[in-house]
Amino acid sequence: MANHTLALRHQFDDVDQQKDASTFGMWLFLATEVLFFGGMFCCYTVYRSLYPAAFGAASNHLSVIWGGVSTAVLICSSYFMACSVNSAASGRKNALITYLVLTILFAATFLVIEMSEWHNLYTEGMMPGFNFTFHEGDFRHVQLFYCMYFSMTGLHASHVTVGIGILTVLLIRAARGVFSPQYHTPVEVSGLYWHFVDLVWIYLFPLYYLVARHVHAG
Amino acid sequence: MITAIAPPRENYLTHEYGIKSWLLTQDHKRIALLYLGAISFFFFLGGIFATIIRLELLTPPGDLVSSQTYNKLFSLHGIIMIFLFMIPSIPATLGNFLVPMMIGCKDLAFPKINLLSWYIFMAGGALILYAMLRGGVDTGWTFYVPFSTSYANTYVILTAVGIFIAGFSSILTGLNFIVTIHRMRAPGLTWFRLPLFIWSMYATSVIQVLGTPVIAVTLLLVAVERGFHIGIFDPALGGDPVLFQHLFWFYSHPAVYIMVLPGMGVISELVSVYSRKRVFGYKFVAFSSVAIAVLGFLVWGHHMFVSSQSVYASLIFSFLSFMVAVPSAIKVFNWTATLYKGSISYDTPMLYAFGFIGLFTIGGLTGTFLATLGFDVHVTDTYFVVAHFHYIMVGGTMMAYLGGLHYWWPKITGRMYHEGWAKLSALVVFLGFNLTFFPQFIMGYLGMPRRYHAYPPEFQVYHVLSTAGASVLAVGYLIPAIYFIWAMRYGQPAPDNPWGATGLEWQTSSPPPPENFEITPVVTQEAYDYSILEEMTVG
Numbered sequence: 001m002a003n004h005t006l007a008l009r010h011q012f013d014d015v016d017q018q019k020d021a022s023t024f025g026m027w028l029f030l031a032t033e034v035l036f037f038g039g040m041f042c043c044y045t046v047y048r049s050l051y052p053a054a055f056g057a058a059s060n061h062l063s064v065i066w067g068g069v070s071t072a073v074l075i076c077s078s079y080f081m082a083c084s085v086n087s088a089a090s091g092r093k094n095a096l097i098t099y100l101v102l103t104i105l106f107a108a109t110f111l112v113i114e115m116s117e118w119h120n121l122y123t124e125g126m127m128p129g130f131n132f133t134f135h136e137g138d139f140r141h142v143q144l145f146y147c148m149y150f151s152m153t154g155l156h157a158s159h160v161t162v163g164i165g166i167l168t169v170l171l172i173r174a175a176r177g178v179f180s181p182q183y184h185t186p187v188e189v190s191g192l193y194w195h196f197v198d199l200v201w202i203y204l205f206p207l208y209y210l211v212a213r214h215v216h217a218g
Numbered sequence: 219m220i221t222a223i224a225p226p227r228e229n230y231l232t233h234e235y236g237i238k239s240w241l242l243t244q245d246h247k248r249i250a251l252l253y254l255g256a257i258s259f260f261f262f263l264g265g266i267f268a269t270i271i272r273l274e275l276l277t278p279p280g281d282l283v284s285s286q287t288y289n290k291l292f293s294l295h296g297i298i299m300i301f302l303f304m305i306p307s308i309p310a311t312l313g314n315f316l317v318p319m320m321i322g323c324k325d326l327a328f329p330k331i332n333l334l335s336w337y338i339f340m341a342g343g344a345l346i347l348y349a350m351l352r353g354g355v356d357t358g359w360t361f362y363v364p365f366s367t368s369y370a371n372t373y374v375i376l377t378a379v380g381i382f383i384a385g386f387s388s389i390l391t392g393l394n395f396i397v398t399i400h401r402m403r404a405p406g407l408t409w410f411r412l413p414l415f416i417w418s419m420y421a422t423s424v425i426q427v428l429g430t431p432v433i434a435v436t437l438l439l440v441a442v443e444r445g446f447h448i449g450i451f452d453p454a455l456g457g458d459p460v461l462f463q464h465l466f467w468f469y470s471h472p473a474v475y476i477m478v479l480p481g482m483g484v485i486s487e488l489v490s491v492y493s494r495k496r497v498f499g500y501k502f503v504a505f506s507s508v509a510i511a512v513l514g515f516l517v518w519g520h521h522m523f524v525s526s527q528s529v530y531a532s533l534i535f536s537f538l539s540f541m542v543a544v545p546s547a548i549k550v551f552n553w554t555a556t557l558y559k560g561s562i563s564y565d566t567p568m569l570y571a572f573g574f575i576g577l578f579t580i581g582g583l584t585g586t587f588l589a590t591l592g593f594d595v596h597v598t599d600t601y602f603v604v605a606h607f608h609y610i611m612v613g614g615t616m617m618a619y620l621g622g623l624h625y626w627w628p629k630i631t632g633r634m635y636h637e638g639w640a641k642l643s644a645l646v647v648f649l650g651f652n653l654t655f656f657p658q659f660i661m662g663y664l665g666m667p668r669r670y671h672a673y674p675p676e677f678q679v680y681h682v683l684s685t686a687g688a689s690v691l692a693v694g695y696l697i698p699a700i701y702f703i704w705a706m707r708y709g710q711p712a713p714d715n716p717w718g719a720t721g722l723e724w725q726t727s728s729p730p731p732p733e734n735f736e737i738t739p740v741v742t743q744e745a746y747d748y749s750i751l752e753e754m755t756v757g
C-alpha cells in the first residue's frame with residue numbers, strides 16, 4: 001500500500017487518473033509517430049506509383065527469406081511483450097523478468113538480421129551514398145527505392161533501438177520489484193510503444209519485400 | 219506606531235531560490251518563465267536581422283550587404299521568428315502558465331516532460347545559433363529543394379536538424395496540454411464551461427501533435443539527401459521536388475494556425491473581460507477553433523499554385539482555402555458582437571485586442587485574395603504575400619501575445635506595470651506596424667518581388683515608408699521590455715484579481731502558490747458569467 005501511494009505524483013488526485021493520463025499520453029504520442037512515419041510512407045507511395053518497374057526490379061534484390069524471418073522474430077518479441085504486461089498485471093515478478101528478457105533478446109536478434117541485410121546490400125553495391133554500383137535499366141529510380149528503403153528501415157531500426165533501451169530500464173525496475181498489480185503503468189505504456197514499432201514493420205515488410213516484386217519490367 | 223507585519227504569502231517565485239531551483243523546476247509556472255526568457259532572446263535576435271534587412275532596403279541598389287548575405291539575413295530572420303519565437307510564443311509561455319490554472323489543477327499531466335521540452339527547445343535553438351555563427355543558412359525558412367539539398371553552400375543540415383529537434387519540444391507541449399485538458403479539469407468544469415483560451419490551446423495542440431512530425435521527417439529527408447548525396451527530392455538524382463513542397467506545406471500551413479489560434483484564444487478572454495460580457499456565441503467560437511484545426515490540414519496546396527501542381531488540385535485547394543476563412547470570420551464577428559452594448563474599458567490589453575481584431579481582419583481578407591487562383595499568380599512571391607502574413611503574425615499574434623502578457627502580468631509577477639507607458643506603447647506599436655507593412659501590400663501589388671536585396675527605384679518610396687515604420691515599431695517593442703522589467707521590481711503590488719475577471723486563475727493569489735490553489739476549486743457556472751460577479755460584488 002505504501003508503495004502505491006508513493007507512486008502517485010502530486011499533480012494527480014488518484015492513481016486511476018494518473019494511469020489514465022499516462023496511457024492517453026502514449027496513444028497521442030503514437031499518433032505523432034503515425035504521422036512521422038506517414039511522411040515517409042507517403043513518399044514511398046508516390047514514387048512507387050510513378051516508377052513501378054524500377055521499384056519491382058529493385059525489390060528483387062531483397063531477400064524475402066530473411067525479411068520473413070525478421071518479421072517472425074519481431075512478432076515473437078511483441079508476443080513476449082504482451083506476456084510481460086500480463087505478468088506485471090498479475091504481479092508475477094519472475095515471469096515478468098523472464099518475458100522482458102525474451103522480448104529484448106528477440107528485438108536484438110531482429111536488429112542483427114537487419115544489419116546483416118544492410119551489410120549484404122552494401123557489399124552488393126546497393127547502398128546509395130556509400131556504395132551504389134548498380135547501373136542496369138532505370139537505375140536512378142532503383143537508387144530512389146533504396147534511398148527510401150534505408151531511410152525507412154533506418155528510422156524503424158532507431159525506434160527498435162530506443163525500444164530496447166526502454167525495455168532494459170523496465171527490466172532493471174522490475175528486478176527491483178517496483179511493479180505491482182496496482183502499479184505497472186510503465187510496463188503497459190511501453191508495451192503500447194513496442195507493439196506500434198512492430199506494427200510499422202508489418203507494413204514495411206510487404207511494401208519493400210513482397211508487393212513490388214510482382215511488378216515486372218516491361 | 220505599530221505596523222503589523224503580515225507573513226509573506228508563499229508563492230511559486232519565493233518558495234525556492236537559486237539557479238538550480240529554476241533549471242530543475244517541474245512547476246509549469248516557472249517553466250513558462252524559462253520559455254519567456256528564451257523566446258524573448260530569440261525575438262530580439264530575429265529583430266536584429268529584420269533591422270539589417272530594412273536598412274538594406276532603404277535604397278534601391280544592394281549597397282549595404284551582398285546578395286548572399288541578404289539571403290542569409292532573411293533566412294535567419296524567418297527561421298528564428300517562426301520556429302523559435304512565434305510557434306512557442308503563446309503556447310509555451312502563457313499556455314504553460316495558464317492551462318493548469320484555468321482548469322483548476324496543480325500542474326500539467328507530465329511536469330517532467332514539460333521541463334524536458336524546454337531543454338529540447340534550447341538544444342534545437344542552440345544548434346540553430348551554432349549554424350548561424352558558423353556562417354548561417356541561405357535557403358529561406360522554406361528550405362525548397364533542390365536548392366537546399368544540392369546547391370546551397372551553407373549550413374543547411376545543422377539548421378534543419380536544429381528545427382527537427384525544436385519540433386519535438388512543440389510536440390511534447392501539445393501532447394501535455396491535450397492530456398491535461400482531457401483528464402485534469404476541476405470538478406464541475408465541463409467542456410462548455412472552459413474558457414475559450416483553453417479551447418484554442420486544445421485545437422493548437424492537436425495541430426502540433428499531428429503536423430509537426432511531418433515537417434520533422436521532411437527535414438530529416440532533406441538532411442539525408444544533402445548529407446549522402448542521394449536523390450529523394452532532387453530531380454537530377456531521380457527525386458521529385460514538388461513532393462517536398464507538398465510535405466513541407468502539409469505542416470507549414472497548419473503551422474500558421476499554430477501561430478494564430480492561441481492569439482485568438484487570448485483575444486476571446488480580453489474582449490470578454492473588458493466589455494464585461496460573456497463572449498457572444500460561445501459555442502460557435504469554441505467550435506470554430508476546432509474547425510480551423512481540421513480545415514487547416516486541407517489547404518496546404520494554396521502555397522503551390524505556381525509549382526506545377528495540377529490545376530484541378532489548385533481549384534480544390536482554392537475552394538477549401540475560402541472555407542477556412544469562414545471559422546476565422548465567425549470569430550471576428552462574434553468578438554464584435556460581444557462588444558455591442560458591453561461596458562467597455564480601454565485598458566492596455568484591450569487596446570491590443572482592438573489592434574488584433576482590425577489587423578487580423580485585413581490579414582485574413584488578403585488571405586482570401588491570395589486563395590483566388592488568378593490573383594495569386596500575379597502576386598505570389600511578391601511583397602503582397604509578405605504583407606499578408608505579417609498582418610496576421612505580427613499584427614495579429616504579436617498583438618495578442620503582448621495583450622496577453624499585459625493582462626496576465628499581475629498574475630505572473632504579482633506586480634502592476636505602468637499603465638500610462640503601456641497605453642502609449644500600444645499606440646506606437648499599432649502605428650509603427652501599419653506604417654511598416656501597409657506599403658508592402660501596395661508595392662507587392664505593383665510587382666516588387668520578395669527576397670531581393672536590390673530593386674527598381676520606383677519602389678523606393680514604399681521601402682522608405684516601411685523602414686521608417688519598422689523603426690517606430692522597434693521603439694514600440696522596446697518600451698514594454700523596459701517597463702516590464704522595471705515593474706518586476708518596482709511595480710505596485712498587484713491584487714489577486716485586478717481586472718475583476720471571472721476565470722479560475724484570478725481566484726488564487728498573485729503570484730499563485732506553488733500548487734496554484736489552496737483548495738481545489740469547484741466550478742458551478744459557465745465561463746465569463748459577469749452577471750454573477752456583479753451580484754457578488756454588489757451583494
Ligand code: HEM
Pocket residue numbers: 360474475477478520521539540542543546581582583584585586588589590594597598599603606607610611
Ligand atoms: C484566412 C485564412 C487564410 C488564407 C485563405 C490564407 C491564404 C494564403 C495563401 C493563398 C498564401 C500563399 C500566397 C503565395 O505564396 O502566393 C498564403 C501565404 C502565407 N500565409 Fe496565409 N492565409 C490565411 C491565413 C493565414 C494565417 C492565419 C497565417 C499565420 C498565422 C498565415 C500565414 C501565411 C504565411 C507565413 C504565408 C507565406 C508563406 C511563405 O511563402 O513564406 N496565413 N496565405
Ligand SMILES: [Cu+2]
Pocket residue numbers: 470471474517518520521
Ligand atoms: Cu497557407
